[in-house]
Amino acid sequence: MKTIKVVCGIIFNDDKVFICRRKPEKSLGGYWEFPGGKIEEGESNEASLSRELMEEIGMKVEVKDYFKTNFHNYGKFKIELIAYKCNFLDAIFELTDHDSFEWVSVEDLNNWNLAPADIPIALELISDVKNKYK
Numbered sequence: 001m002k003t004i005k006v007v008c009g010i011i012f013n014d015d016k017v018f019i020c021r022r023k024p025e026k027s028l029g030g031y032w033e034f035p036g037g038k039i040e041e042g043e044s045n046e047a048s049l050s051r052e053l054m055e056e057i058g059m060k061v062e063v064k065d066y067f068k069t070n071f072h073n074y075g076k077f078k079i080e081l082i083a084y085k086c087n088f089l090d091a092i093f094e095l096t097d098h099d100s101f102e103w104v105s106v107e108d109l110n111n112w113n114l115a116p117a118d119i120p121i122a123l124e125l126i127s128d129v130k131n132k133y134k
């Protein structure tokens with residue numbers, strides 16, 4: 001089975017992160033995720049992320065550090081989900097692939113119905129934030 005390479009952004013605005021909900025008609029519709037998309041051939045992870053965020057949300061970010069990769073098997077397909085931390089710059093919030101978005105605190109990520117591939121990424125973020133304030 002082929003593994004799809006997907007890049008996503010953990011987009012910070014102060015201490016809140018951006019999540020959005022996939023439209024019902026999309027694959028994994030109804031799940032919340034860190035926005036991004038499939039990496040095209042010959043494209044860098046960072047360029048792909050910037051392109052997807054502009055296409056899907058009309059959002060500009062500063063792509064910062066690589067954070068984590070999670071491999072997940074959805075049964076019908078497998079993905080390699082590559083997460084980068086980003087700083088929010090500006091956005092028109094015109095959603096093409098999502099029907100809702102929220103800015104949430106990292107500790108609150110647990111309470112959202114995240115796409116299964118995103119859960120290990122969210123858990124590591126939560127653990128980092130908890131360690132920071134220990």
Ligand SMILES: Nc1nc2c([nH]c(=O)n2[C@H]2C[C@H](O)[C@@H](COP(=O)(O)OP(=O)(O)OP(=O)(O)O)O2)c(=O)[nH]1
Nearest residue numbers: 006008027028033034035036037038079115117118
């Ligand atoms: N963008 C994004 N996709 C994710 C995340 N977690 C996760 O399992 N996925 C899955 C959902 C999709 O099956 C795939 C990414 O495809 P996509 O839907 O965002 O990209 P696309 O617009 O190019 O593809 P398509 O669904 O129109 O075929 O990865 C995530 O955090 N962000």
